[in-house]
Amino acid sequence: MPKIKVHERALAHLSRGLYRSPASALRELVSNAWDANATTVEINTNYPNFFQLSVRDNGDGFSREEFERMMKGGIGNSTKRIDHRHLKFDRPLIGRLGIGMLGIAQICGSFEVRSQPKTGTGFRAKVHLYDGAKSKWDDANSGLLHDATSEVEGGESVPDKIIDIGTYDVWDLDETMSQGTRILTSDVTPTFTQAFQISLKLPNYKNVPLDWKRAVTKVLNSAASLQLLGDYWRLLWELAASCPVPYLAEDALPRGLVREKNEELTKHNFSLIVDGRNLFKPVFLKQNPGGYTVHRFERSTLRVYASHGDDVEAPKSIFRQTSSGRAASCRRCRRAPECAESTFRKRRYKS
Template sequence: MPISVNEKTQELEGNIRNSLVDGTAAEGRLETNDRIIARVTDGIYREPWSAFRELVSNAYDADATSVSIDCDYPFFNEVRISDDGIGMDSQTVADLLTNIGGSSKRTFRGKSLGTVNTSDPTESPSGRKLIGKIGIGLFAVAQLTNHFQIITKRKGNSERISATVKINTYRENAHTDEADETYASGTYKVVAEKTSDIDAHGTTIVLMNIQRAVREKLQSREIWDALDEQENEETFGLFDIVSKPNFHIGRVGANGELSIPSSLPWTATDSPKEKFQKLFDRTIELGRNSSDRTDLSHLDNYLKMVWRLSLGSPIKYLETHPFEFTGLTNFDFFELSNKPKGGASRIDLTGDQSIRTAMGLEAGTKDPLSEFTVFIDGVELFRPVKLSEVLQGSKNLPRPMFFAGKVETNFGDASADRSGGKLAFEAYLYWNSKIIPKESIGALIRVNGASGTLFDPDFLGYQIAEQTRKKQVTCEIFVLEGLDGALNIDRESYNTSHAHYLYIQKWLHNAFRQFATQHKKIGREVREIEIERISTDVTSKLTDIAGEVWERMRGDDIGLPTIETRPLNHGDSLPVKVGGNEISWDQPRIKERRIGRPDRIEAISIILDAYGILELLDDERRADLLFDIATIFEDDA
């Protein structure tokens, strides 16, 4: 019979007292109080999209190739999440319900349950790198409801299993009279039934009685109510605090009826991919044409949830993986150095050669099943990250910039206890003069293809004063191995003192510095070329004016006077002979001053010579006259 918590406590207390007599230390294993699990099952995620993300990740780990979510919008009374993964048999379901927080993933126990690869417990049966590891992903539903059903079947089995689960709501101030103070996280009822469809497989999770707060959040109740308050505001001259979403799923009134019809970016006849494409295109278009709403405020909460779920899921990009850009792309490509004081080097891709091929990058090519799609209410999700070849906003550089790098380290053979083990990742930094939407500004870390975080606009705490450039960069870091240990239990934040996190943070800051250095360098080159172009244009114009005066005064049968120049006066190339007239600049008052526009001096010399004025003066007086005239224009030189 198992020893109760109270008995274990009494036993340890006795051992501690005995140490007073014999000096023997009391030893044992730390025990976790059931309150911890109670709090976990009460919901640990911040937003509804996070809960959906965890359920999608579970399906991915179960070797699903497709996941379908039906939210029953705009009412959200019941939500269904179905996948075509390997499903569960009776043994796996039993293990799931009796081992909350004791996932079989990444364990040898998972081999006997069929939840992990037989040769590597860190991979799914098909060989996918597992996203989950703790065993609480299923209880992400506690963020949405405390009542759900699991319907599952494994291929080759003749039984389908249905488990109905109710999760108890944890109350911090609740008291119990039980001696061991144990807490039941919830209850379940499981039924197996025979089925003739032996080849069927997969899992469906039905979320019933969605919490009122969640329903109202997804219905954007606070936005609609705020709009009502603003409309009734009698004080004039105030700016609106809230703007009506351009796209929304409609408004549900207090009576549960749809009081405002939906305004969606797609039509009912569009294909699932076309719907997402239009959601993306309209969001970018509205952000580009708006001076103050360049974020996702054009969307209601439900559509924001769709966007963020697509951002965090291990799915394909809407157009192309960033590492598939080629030499035909209108980018300047650079390879990032891993050296602390290294610099980025330019990469010249040839024709259709991709940055992936040139640098041997792997991210985005490792799924052994080659397909994982997610649908939500008839919309197929794609990663909403598109790196435009066209400069947005300011055109201060010729084209967007793309920096790529990769790292693989074992921390100098340091022990896994100290280093966290091997770390391998690949990354890119993309610059454009304007990033739309603002949610794509910053750095996003993907572990095994998935992310629980959004883009971090501070680039993991980069402290250098680069506020303008920070707003012009999209960065994704693809972790191929490691960093799992730094993920906190909600997968939405990191242990910032973990060796892997610190390494990535330091690498990213070094990468950003390399980008900034190249950005400044190219900016200087562009400005110098522009200054030279402007100078050439002005010089050409001055020459034309001087030529017209010369032709009017001397006729078109006499050519312009030859001008001999020499570097004088702090490097300025000034005329020392115009036609046959010598000009002497060797005078203290002239030698101490720099003349800003030598081309203007040449034009003035030709005009004065056309009028015959230079012939009336000696060498030094010619220099005095030219210098004095040039000084008049000094402020606009």
């Protein structure tokens, strides 16, 4: 069977835990659907058993040739950030590095893809991911690591590595399917299944209303914490908060603070349905007894410095820019940041 080849710089996002939660992995599939001009994405978690997982969209779909090109080394070879396509409904591109499809690898060992493009023949494929391959990604003797080149902005090619992470089978679609893409897995990891099944038995768990507004206003707004409600509630909340769906209402925040943003999101004509629930941003502070501020927080930037180099195991000292524009002294040697023994790496953190 053909091997799935992924460029090292893209795979690094997987190994660093970019998709460390089920919602993070599913969000990238939602982003792919958005970039494919889908107006609806439906996710089914097989609640309350969680033995299967499916994601279906009504987007543009893609061809067998495009899929095979991606599997043979196209993942991570060029980023969507330099993609100049113009999407429908005045949408921006939001997918990351073309690896959204492999994000689901965090919660399954294999999955099936079916896609029907607007024109031409669709395809179906079975993707098998190597078990325990992550521990071998950095091992030059594993046989999974190969020299390659990667394309960067401007068309320049730079040295890179390609890693084999699995195999795939692909066939022409032999059934009638509406335009779009469907991803299905029945090989969900036991950790995912058990965690979600257990979350339904927690003492503070409450059934999730099909009406998402009711779920937010009657349950989430009165819960002591999201953690106490369990993993299933967390999955729904994270997807609703991070995906480009509208707010529950234009007055979800007082004084019309989200009215303009909500109009923009509504204009993009995109909906996300999870287990029959049409999700919206899980924010509704109107008449919320918990209190809120009516002042908008402006984006701010803080400069942070770390000292004493990377070869020292001691905690790194942090320097904060003061109102005078000068950095405070090193917490270890009590000297200014330019102390001779320290190597500083300037980083910028956005709040």
